[in-house]
Amino acid sequence: MFLPTPADLKKLRTDLHLTQHELASRAGVSQPLIARIEAGDVDPRLSTLRKIFNAFDAARKEKIDVINIMHAPVIHTSSDSSIEEAARIMEEHGFSQMPVIDSGVPVGSISTDQIVHSMTDQDIKKVSHFLVRNIMGDSFPTVSPTTDMNTVSRILEENPAVLVLEKGKVVGVVTKHDFMKMLRG
Missing domain, CATH: 1.10.260.40 (lambda repressor-like DNA-binding domains)
Known part of the structure; x- marks a missing residue:
């Protein structure tokens, strides 16, 4: 011992x-x-x-700083992408939401809920060609790479994800799922 x-x-x-x-x-x-x-x-x-x-x-x-638990590179879509393309990316990766990033800068977010809502009273073929910018929501909150884990966990209580920015560019993302994985060691 x-x-x-x-x-x-x-x-x-x-x-x-x-x-x-x-x-x-x-x-x-x-x-x-x-x-x-x-x-x-x-x-x-x-x-x-x-x-x-x-x-x-x-x-x-x-x-523990957020840089030690974040995902990189960040899987995202751009505001110029079609909703069909965004839906394909989310389905491929098993995401229910993802950031919208243009030239490394977060400009919004898109979720399956927003996509489904946009399909209400619309022709599905038309909706699939809409641009992400037409239905996207607010961007996820951002923190620096040296932000501590406790601060990030408090932010995640109210948000599905937190983006990590360094010099104004997105370098990583942390989700509630990342915190759950920490429980396993």
Whole structure:
């Protein structure tokens, strides 16, 4: 069984950019106790080590940047594409929505719901030749590649996807499905 040394604990803490005070607060122990553990003056109880490692795990999750979980390249359509072409792309990839991007810049989004709605009271053959720009909705929210996972998860509570922009161009996308995959390790 591996038991961390005081130096191991200090290294983990500093690698996560946590102060002793921050770690103590997260673990529900005192800062002087963390200092004494790191100095080797105190052998912590197993329950205290468990609290410390739970705090490390929580901090690790907060420190994950969106660039580490995003998809790239981003499968998308353009505003000049036909609805038929957009529907084909979504069907091919099993998507219910996707971004509309022109020259690397997000200009909107399209979903199966929007396509179905556009077919109401219309000749399906006519609708298939409509342009995406005629039915697209708002663009997905955007973040930078260094945005943390917790911020992105809050944005995803209200949106189906988040686009990752670097220097004004789309470089990746994150969906709720990506977060679900993280549960599997």
